[in-house]
Amino acid sequence: MARSSIIPSSLSDGLVFTAGAFLALLIFLGLYSFLSPTPIPNRLFSFSPSFSSTSSHTDDTYDPPDETFYDDPTLTYTIDKSISNWDEKRRHWLKLHPSFSGGRERILMVSGSQPYPCRSYHGDHLLLRSFKNKADYCRLHGIELFYNTALLNPSMNFFWAKIPVIRAAMLAHPEADWIWWVDSDAIFTDMEFSLPLDRYRAHNLVLHGWPELVYKKKSWCSLNAGVFLIRNCQWSFDFMDEWASMGPHSPDYEKWGKLQTSTFKDKMFPNSDDQSGLVYLILTGKGGWRDKIYLENEYYFQGYFAEIVSRLEDITERYIEEEQKGPAVLRRRHAEGVFLSYAKERNAELGKQKGADTGPTGWRRPFVTHFTGCQPCSGDRNKVYSADNCTLGMYKALNFADDQVLRIYGFRHASLVSADVQPLPFDYPRSEE
Numbered sequence: 195m196a197r198s199s200i201i202p203s204s205l206s207d208g209l210v211f212t213a214g215a216f217l218a219l220l221i222f223l224g225l226y227s228f229l230s231p232t233p234i235p236n237r238l239f240s241f242s243p244s245f246s247s248t249s250s251h252t253d254d255t256y257d258p259p260d261e262t263f264y265d266d267p268t269l270t271y272t273i274d275k276s277i278s279n280w281d282e283k284r285r286h287w288l289k290l291h292p293s294f295s296g297g298r299e300r301i302l303m304v305s306g307s308q309p310y311p312c313r314s315y316h317g318d319h320l321l322l323r324s325f326k327n328k329a330d331y332c333r334l335h336g337i338e339l340f341y342n343t344a345l346l347n348p349s350m351n352f353f354w355a356k357i358p359v360i361r362a363a364m365l366a367h368p369e370a371d372w373i374w375w376v377d378s379d380a381i382f383t384d385m386e387f388s389l390p391l392d393r394y395r396a397h398n399l400v401l402h403g404w405p406e407l408v409y410k411k412k413s414w415c416s417l418n419a420g421v422f423l424i425r426n427c428q429w430s431f432d433f434m435d436e437w438a439s440m441g442p443h444s445p446d447y448e449k450w451g452k453l454q455t456s457t458f459k460d461k462m463f464p465n466s467d468d469q470s471g472l473v474y475l476i477l478t479g480k481g482g483w484r485d486k487i488y489l490e491n492e493y494y495f496q497g498y499f500a501e502i503v504s505r506l507e508d509i510t511e512r513y514i515e516e517e518q519k520g521p522a523v524l525r526r527r528h529a530e531g532v533f534l535s536y537a538k539e540r541n542a543e544l545g546k547q548k549g550a551d552t553g554p555t556g557w558r559r560p561f562v563t564h565f566t567g568c569q570p571c572s573g574d575r576n577k578v579y580s581a582d583n584c585t586l587g588m589y590k591a592l593n594f595a596d597d598q599v600l601r602i603y604g605f606r607h608a609s610l611v612s613a614d615v616q617p618l619p620f621d622y623p624r625s626e627e
């Protein structure tokens with residue numbers, strides 16, 4: 195399907211190759227089982243569904259003339275200058291805008307892609323579908339979405355580009371408690387799952403990762419830097435300053451590359467990268483960042499696509515079986531506006547069934563499927579993946595997710611690889627027995 199051009203292996207190819215190869219090795223060695231996710235808890239919601247829409251309570255027509263950080267001419271959105279006293283500045287703004295505070299924690303999802311058209315044949319369409327997938331998830335969960343297509347700091351390119359964007363987003367959204375960075379090639383494959391924010395109460399940064407691999411194996415792929423939650427607070431500005439100081443914008447960029455390569459024996463390219471930088475900051479413990487970083491691995495906070503894609507059809511079948519034999523709540527039609535209340539009931543019901551695990555051996559839908567190394571836009575995918583692995587895999591994951599959305603609108607795809615859709619009869623899927 196995708197006709198990708200023959201281009202010398204890029205840095206990011208190398209990056210993802212080792213991540214993929216390392217995971218493959220882990221699975222091969224059977225190490226994965228002790229690191230693998232445990233069943234997802236039945237209680238996935240820490241808030242009442244009546245608070246599901248953040249916008250319904252906020253007054254966006256009111257901005258008092260009182261001075262705030264926005265009126266400070268020395269404050270910059272760029273990464274050149276540090277931000278100080280942010281917690282106080284943010285609190286002051288919230289005090290002036292009371293309708294934006296209180297209720298459940300607010301999340302701003304941030305994602306983005308390059309400012310130019312994609313080189314790969316399917317690239318722009320896959321990005322559009324991926325964007326739609328994020329927009330769908332956000333609409334269903336009352337989350338705001340900022341999708342950026344501008345390179346805010348030209349020297350902070352590739353995987354470093356997100357830092358300037360997240361920083362600017364924190365300033366533009368003082369009402370957001372969390373910024374949720376999601377790579378453009380990460381796809382939500384369980385629309386009904388909500389982040390267990392309660393679990394992260396004492397932390398400021400949440401990543402998918404394995405402490406054993408960080409501390410014992412000192413591996414640069416002990417965590418994934420493509421999807422994370424970062425709290426909108428001073429700690430995060432300070433942390434990102436330090437993180438960015440390892441990037442191409444910094445005079446110490448080369449030094450960091452050498453230090454990372456000597457620290458991580460499995461790092462196979464010389465340049466400093468954001469993911470190694472993160473592991474380094476956790477590992478060395480300098481700055482005390484570690485205490486505020488949560489490494490999540492109990493569900494697919496983000497999951498490696500090669501471990502997921504081939505199972506999507508079976509997962510679909512299993513859901514149909516459970517919905518056929520389960521209670522009526524699993525089949526009842528409902529308005530999109532009350533989606534979360536059904537999601538909560540469905541999660542509780544399905545979670546009771548045997549093997550209801552989101553991990554590599556369970557049949558529950560994986561939350562996020564991340565196509566690391568597929569580079570759908572440039573087409574410069576990692577050589578270990580075929581076009582089918584990546585392009586077909588992405589379409590499958592996108593349709594798998596879209597079926598969960600289309601169901602609310604009364605339709606589903608004829609199959610995970612089909613663009614055709616079929617109307618759903620009343621009491622589906624029992625009516626199909």
Ligand SMILES: *[C@@H]1O[C@H](CO)[C@@H](O)[C@H](O)[C@H]1NC(C)=O
Nearest residue numbers: 499500501578579580582583
């Ligand atoms: C790629 O696809 C082939 C053929 O379907 C499959 O055997 C292989 O495991 C896939 N590789 C990955 C990394 O998903």
